[in-house]
Amino acid sequence: MHILKLAVFAFPVTLVAACGQVGSTPKPLTEKQTAVLMNELSGKVAGTPVNCISDFNATNTIRVSDDILLYRVSGRLVYQNKLRSACSGLARDNDIIVSEQFGSQKCKGDIIRLVDRTSGMTGGVCSLGDFVPYRLKKTAD
Template identity: 85%
Template sequence: MHMLKFTALALPLMLVAACGQVDSTPKPLTEKQSAVLMKELNGKVAGTPVNCISDFNATNTIRVSDNILLYRVSGRLLYQNNLRSACSGLARDDDIIVSEQFGGQKCKGDIIRLVDRTSGMTGGVCSLGEFVPYRSEKTTD
């Protein structure tokens, strides 16, 4: 009886171990992705990361890579989000991003899914990281 319980508990653990670890190391940015990121962050200074941003203000989403999203709030402010792990296909900009969030904020840990525009099938599923604000420095003229 004890052997049966042990087997019932050990089998799922062995299956998980056999899958190996997921590599969450971000791939280096391509030249094009680096250019997009540099263009968007040009002249802006990073601030202290925050866990949530208002969904109402962050409507313009820029896909930099499978690991990086930018949320433009205004010409002076945008937030960079480094996803917790790669979201395969995000950089292609072919799929619709569907957010699973609670309330009017995007928060660290919220889930985003990629949905094919034609078939409606779900693709990559990812989790948001912290939001790093980038603001333009005020000029003193």
């Protein structure tokens, strides 16, 4: 019985430790990462952050760095997600992103895991942050 209590306590602690330190200072973006970010967000204006986006809108995922994901909905709308902590290996784009979510939305706090394509071993484990919508500026006619 004592072992069961320890296991129930240890799992959440292990999960939090695997997510890394929330609010840790991210590494500066490389020139290539900055170019990807600028290319996707150029001409768009940031809106009010939201907690969740529909899975339907989250099909085109762009890895910018180990702590920034973009979800391109269309040429007019892109959501930027700054992970709550860096997810080691995310930027390499070698691993499969597996989302652990409830329902048909990706939400702040949902867990993502990186899984090696060849071995199936789990790599980085991270938590999603706010989704900031970037919309194309409306032009005056």
